[in-house]
Amino acid sequence: MNFYDAHNHLQDARLTPFREPVVMDAQRIGVRRMVVNGTGEHDWPQVAELAERYPDLVIPAFGLHPWQVGQQSTRWQEALRKYLECFPAAPVGEVGLDRWVEGHDVVAQAQALQAQLVLARELNRPVVIHCLKAFGVLENLLRESKPLPRGFLLHSYGGSLEQMRSFAALGGWFSCSGYFFHDRKAAQRKVFAEVPLDRLLVETDAPDMLGPEACITNVLPGGAASVALNHPANLSAIYAAVAQLREIPLTEFVEGMEKNFKCFFEKPYTNIEEYQAGSF
Numbered sequence: 001m002n003f004y005d006a007h008n009h010l011q012d013a014r015l016t017p018f019r020e021p022v023v024m025d026a027q028r029i030g031v032r033r034m035v036v037n038g039t040g041e042h043d044w045p046q047v048a049e050l051a052e053r054y055p056d057l058v059i060p061a062f063g064l065h066p067w068q069v070g071q072q073s074t075r076w077q078e079a080l081r082k083y084l085e086c087f088p089a090a091p092v093g094e095v096g097l098d099r100w101v102e103g104h105d106v107v108a109q110a111q112a113l114q115a116q117l118v119l120a121r122e123l124n125r126p127v128v129i130h131c132l133k134a135f136g137v138l139e140n141l142l143r144e145s146k147p148l149p150r151g152f153l154l155h156s157y158g159g160s161l162e163q164m165r166s167f168a169a170l171g172g173w174f175s176c177s178g179y180f181f182h183d184r185k186a187a188q189r190k191v192f193a194e195v196p197l198d199r200l201l202v203e204t205d206a207p208d209m210l211g212p213e214a215c216i217t218n219v220l221p222g223g224a225a226s227v228a229l230n231h232p233a234n235l236s237a238i239y240a241a242v243a244q245l246r247e248i249p250l251t252e253f254v255e256g257m258e259k260n261f262k263c264f265f266e267k268p269y270t271n272i273e274e275y276q277a278g279s280f
């Protein structure tokens with residue numbers, strides 16, 4: 001079967017000691033593409049490198065994550081544009097709003113998000129959004145700005161059913177991670193049971209958002225420190241859990257998700273030579 005990871009962070013430093021075997025494990029279980037999300041100036045180069053090293057597997061995404069707002073150089077927007085121009089299939093992400101994280105400045109986050117939405121419109125890219133405890137602010141911001149031509153994905157969507165419907169009407173897609181299959185997350189599973197099937201995607205968010213045992217097939221090597229980390233090859237178990245939640249036979253569900261993933265993310269690379277020629 002062919003699996004597509006709508007959101008992970010393969011570039012994350014916690015995966016560095018195991019990156020090669022992790023990629024091999026993921027490919028062995030049938031992961032065909034994964035969207036690897038950059039979060040700021042510090043990790044955009046690694047995301048670009050992974051896209052170069054695994055061109056058939058990695059779809060790079062470049063964006064300023066809300067946790068990184070305020071920690072960038074004055075040239076971050078210029079740098080972001082360069083990465084996006086060099087990778088014409090790259091979504092803008094991970095961007096968003098977060099009022100959960102300590103010391104957040106939601107006004108500064110909203111400014112950074114707006115600037116990146118402008119870029120997504122100009123460059124005709126899908127947008128990958130992280131949102132925690134700020135769904136009302138996000139909805140207003142999206143409602144008041146011009147539509148996004150390629151739509152947006154609310155990854156690991158944690159909002160309400162009602163807001164899900166509003167976001168869907170604004171062009172929103174929703175990806176489900178294994179984390180929502182913990183017993184205590186029953187309310188969020190009810191939301192994912194109602195997401196329109198043609199707006200649904202599946203993600204690991206590896207190395208974060210580890211699910212319960214049923215969503216773990218692969219444990220990272222490296223002893224105790226890596227036990228709590230999510231392996232990208234857990235994707236097939238997460239697919240099985242979401243298919244069961246949606247009461248759809250697995251093979252049919254897998255085919256549907258492939259169609260959805262391609263519809264939202266895929267455009268052919270045309271400009272990788274320019275990146276390889278060292279335009280940075």
Ligand SMILES: [Zn+2]
Nearest residue numbers: 007037094205
């Ligand atoms: Zn993420």
